[in-house]
Amino acid sequence: xxxxxxSLGFIVRRSMVHRRVRSLAALLALTVSAxxxxxxxxxYVSLNRQLHQQFRAFGANIVLTAPDGSTLPxxxxxxxxxxxxxxxxxxxxxxxVAQTADGAPIVVAGTDFNAARAMDSWWQVSRWxxxxxxxxxxxxxxxxxxxxxxxxxxxxxxxxxxxxxxxxHTEATLRTGAAEDSRIFIPLAAFTAWTGQSASTLEIxxxxxxxxxxDLLHRLRAALPGVQVHAVRQLVESEGRIVDxxxxxxxxxxxxxxxxxxxxxxxxxxxxVLERRRDFAIMxxxxxxxxxxxxxxxxxAALLALAGAAAGYLLGSLCAxxxxxxxxxxxxxxxxxxxxAVLLLNLFVALLAAGLPMRILRTMEPATLLRxx
Amino acid sequence: xxFRLLLESLFRQRRRKLLAATAILLGTATVTAxxxxxxxxxxxxxxxxSSYGANILVTPKADTLDVVVGGVSIRPATAGxxxxxxxxxxxxxxxxxNNILNLSPELPLHATLTQAQPSQPATVPALGLWFHHTLHxxxxxxxxxxxxxxxxxxxxxxxxxxxxxxxxxxxxxxxAQMHIAPGDSVALNGEPVRITGIVSSGxxxxxxxxxxxxxxxxxTGQPDAVRRVEVQALTKPEDALARRNPDSLxxxxxxxxxxxxxxxxxxxxxxxxxPNAQAEPIRRITQGEGTILQRISGLMWLVALAALLAASFAVxASMTTAILERKQEIGLMRAMGASQFxxxxxxxxxxxxxxLLSGALGYLLGSLLAxxxxWEIFHSTIAFNPVLLPxxxxxxxLVSIAGGAPSVLRTLGMQPAAVLREDG
Numbered sequence: 001x002x003x004x005x006x007s008l009g010f011i012v013r014r015s016m017v018h019r020r021v022r023s024l025a026a027l028l029a030l031t032v033s034a035x036x037x038x039x040x041x042x043x044y045v046s047l048n049r050q051l052h053q054q055f056r057a058f059g060a061n062i063v064l065t066a067p068d069g070s071t072l073p074x075x076x077x078x079x080x081x082x083x084x085x086x087x088x089x090x091x092x093x094x095x096x097v098a099q100t101a102d103g104a105p106i107v108v109a110g111t112d113f114n115a116a117r118a119m120d121s122w123w124q125v126s127r128w129x130x131x132x133x134x135x136x137x138x139x140x141x142x143x144x145x146x147x148x149x150x151x152x153x154x155x156x157x158x159x160x161x162x163x164x165x166x167x168x169h170t171e172a173t174l175r176t177g178a179a180e181d182s183r184i185f186i187p188l189a190a191f192t193a194w195t196g197q198s199a200s201t202l203e204i205x206x207x208x209x210x211x212x213x214x215d216l217l218h219r220l221r222a223a224l225p226g227v228q229v230h231a232v233r234q235l236v237e238s239e240g241r242i243v244d245x246x247x248x249x250x251x252x253x254x255x256x257x258x259x260x261x262x263x264x265x266x267x268x269x270x271x272x273v274l275e276r277r278r279d280f281a282i283m284x285x286x287x288x289x290x291x292x293x294x295x296x297x298x299x300x301a302a303l304l305a306l307a308g309a310a311a312g313y314l315l316g317s318l319c320a321x322x323x324x325x326x327x328x329x330x331x332x333x334x335x336x337x338x339x340x341a342v343l344l345l346n347l348f349v350a351l352l353a354a355g356l357p358m359r360i361l362r363t364m365e366p367a368t369l370l371r372x373x
Numbered sequence: 374x375x376f377r378l379l380l381e382s383l384f385r386q387r388r389r390k391l392l393a394a395t396a397i398l399l400g401t402a403t404v405t406a407x408x409x410x411x412x413x414x415x416x417x418x419x420x421x422x423s424s425y426g427a428n429i430l431v432t433p434k435a436d437t438l439d440v441v442v443g444g445v446s447i448r449p450a451t452a453g454x455x456x457x458x459x460x461x462x463x464x465x466x467x468x469x470x471n472n473i474l475n476l477s478p479e480l481p482l483h484a485t486l487t488q489a490q491p492s493q494p495a496t497v498p499a500l501g502l503w504f505h506h507t508l509h510x511x512x513x514x515x516x517x518x519x520x521x522x523x524x525x526x527x528x529x530x531x532x533x534x535x536x537x538x539x540x541x542x543x544x545x546x547x548x549a550q551m552h553i554a555p556g557d558s559v560a561l562n563g564e565p566v567r568i569t570g571i572v573s574s575g576x577x578x579x580x581x582x583x584x585x586x587x588x589x590x591x592x593t594g595q596p597d598a599v600r601r602v603e604v605q606a607l608t609k610p611e612d613a614l615a616r617r618n619p620d621s622l623x624x625x626x627x628x629x630x631x632x633x634x635x636x637x638x639x640x641x642x643x644x645x646x647x648p649n650a651q652a653e654p655i656r657r658i659t660q661g662e663g664t665i666l667q668r669i670s671g672l673m674w675l676v677a678l679a680a681l682l683a684a685s686f687a688v689x690a691s692m693t694t695a696i697l698e699r700k701q702e703i704g705l706m707r708a709m710g711a712s713q714f715x716x717x718x719x720x721x722x723x724x725x726x727x728x729l730l731s732g733a734l735g736y737l738l739g740s741l742l743a744x745x746x747x748w749e750i751f752h753s754t755i756a757f758n759p760v761l762l763p764x765x766x767x768x769x770x771l772v773s774i775a776g777g778a779p780s781v782l783r784t785l786g787m788q789p790a791a792v793l794r795e796d797g
Contacts, residue, residue, distance in 0.1 A: 122660035233575035264687035
């Protein structure tokens with residue numbers, strides 16, 4: 001028989017088309033394994049970032065304060081912004097104790113409303129005042145804490161600080177359940193014009209892990225001697241622990257799922273190769289060498305693995321993207337590094353599945369195999 | 374006859390069934406474990422989140438305005454009204470009492486601190502607290518106090534005893550400033566007090582003297598008084614219903630609102646239990662906790678869903694192959710005169726039996742796995758969830774029959790002779 005009539009490619013193609021159901025089952029299994037691996041890898045790699053992003057809901061994790069009674073130098077905000085980077089949020093606060101018309105003391109805070117709104121998402125504000133819309137001469141737009149409101153008479157009220165009286169108008173009410181409820185917030189510019197004091201506190205929300213926050217803390221301390229910089233330990237410690245535990249949970253899930261799917265795929269492929277012992281025997285009986293038959297089987301497996309990896313990578317990236325969009329409201333881009341990893345994984349599983357039965361079959365005589373079990 | 378065939382078929386040729394059984398076992402184990410983790414992760418996380426401390430603050434209602442800047446109260450300590458310490462047991466009598474994990478009453482004051490060796494007396498801020506207080510309610514007792522509320526506090530030395538009127542702990546910055554070490558004796562308003570420990574907190578507490586509540590009440594001359602109470606409760610993330618004003622709800626909705634552990638409804642119940650008290654959720658903590666809880670449990674649910682899908686496909690592919698292996702059997706039965714219906718029912722019954730057996734085993738294995746994972750990560754085990762058993766069995770049954778059906782039906786459609794002649 002002239003072997004050239006049946007090229008390797010021809011045999012592989014015929015073999016796969018001829019056993020459509022079996023090839024499809026194997027392809028499905030390999031696609032699922034690749035998709036699962038891609039999804040979990042992509043998710044796991046971006047998990048740290050996504051999780052830390054969620055902890056931004058707790059607000060500032062670093063607080064920078066001027067020594068007792070003094071204010072921060074005017075260039076501090078710019079310095080901190082340069083050190084902390086554009087991903088950090090920074091809100092300045094200035095505090096003064098003013099008198100109401102009754103002479104009761106009340107804490108007035110000057111701040112940047114837009115910055116506070118971006119950072120302190122838990123502030124329940126009836127309507128954020130627009131600091132830019134303020135017209136000179138009219139009362140200053142104030143955001144009044146719900147507790148402080150009970151100590152003022154009406155929406156328009158004067159406050160006195162150091163002999164200077166300022167007319168204010170309640171533009172919005174604020175509820176946080178904490179100290180802010182007893183305070184009145186006004187734009188920082190109006191605060192400085194009134195009291196002559198600038199910001200004494202900067203609240204900084206730095207992204208990233210505890211180590212990154214710690215690093216930023218050191219750099220801020222080095223750049224700003226004489227200023228107290230401390231981490232909000234309550235937040236930083238808990239965050240680290242919860243992120244770590246979630247990562248371990250994801251990692252265990254990842255290993256569990258990957259193992260299950262891997263074993264199922266391996267078993268499926270092994271069975272479908274083992275089942276073809278009669279093909280194997282016939283080919284050998286017709287004079288193929290061990291080598292040629294092995295090559296045929298491995299080539300088939302590799303082709304299926306390649307197709308499965310390609311389809312699985314696309315499917316898995318899509319799945320990770322969907323989870324990111326749905327759960328984290330963030331974009332989880334496809335991880336190109338996952339492609340070679342998934343391909344290698346699939347090839348490994350497929351070749352192992354094809355190779356294992358080959359070792360068993362090799363030792364058997366074709367005649368024994370053809371006669372039956 | 375059918376059952377004999379079924380049993381014979383099930384226990385013969387075990388190697389061929391091993392593939393299907395293993396696939397189903399692993400598939401159900403994974404799905405059970407992931408669902409068990411998915412359903413309990415919210416609960417576990419909620420306990421983890423308690424490390425953020427208090428999420429509800431209780432203050433006297435008819436209060437003067439707090440004048441606090443940077444954690445330091447500027448107003449004189451005597452002003453304002455108080456809550457009663459003896460009333461706090463009532464908080465363990467509210468509807469959501471089991472969700473209240475910790476209470477920490479506080480009584481701030483200013484005291485004069487003098488060291489043993491002659492030195493300048495200094496007026497320092499002090500705070501009366503529970504350290505390891507035992508709260509009795511009915512026949513039960515609960516350990517409560519500030520150290521468990523503020524888990525980020527670091528202690529060098531020991532906490533003062535709650536009943537001791539001659540012990541105190543001191544904030545680290547204040548201790549450094551006054552050169553006080555644990556074990557030192559100082560005079561507080563003239564009375565001798567032993568410093569048992571130094572506390573580092575990273576906030577205003579570092580400059581504060583921490584006293585047993587009883588001692589603080591004795592110094593201020595206000596027995597039974599507390600200025601505010603920090604409450605730590607397990608809460609449910611805020612949703613649309615939680616944001617509604619309870620007074621504007623219909624009776625049915627109001628009951629649902631009241632009986633959901635929202636921070637708002639727990640605060641509402643605290644206000645009902647304590648006359649003259651105002652309870653407010655600390656929104657920074659409740660909102661943050663809600664976000665984390667929703668995102669992480671959402672993530673685990675989605676991963677569980679992905680596991681369910683992946684395991685289903687993997688098991689279905691295995692079943693397809695496992696049945697294909699047995700084409701010859703089908704051909705033989707048909708050749709011997711079995712009807713298509715009886716062959717199909719035999720195969721499906723066998724598949725069903727196999728998937729139920731493996732599925733039950735898989736459920737056990739998965740529950741054990743989940744318990745193990747829970748113990749490793751959260752140091753508390755994930756209990757067996759009986760609701761997952763029907764889910765696991767249903768999944769095993771559905772997937773294995775769906776996976777096997779195409780092969781069985783296709784083979785049944787062929788001529789028995791053609792099937793038999795075809796190599797396996």
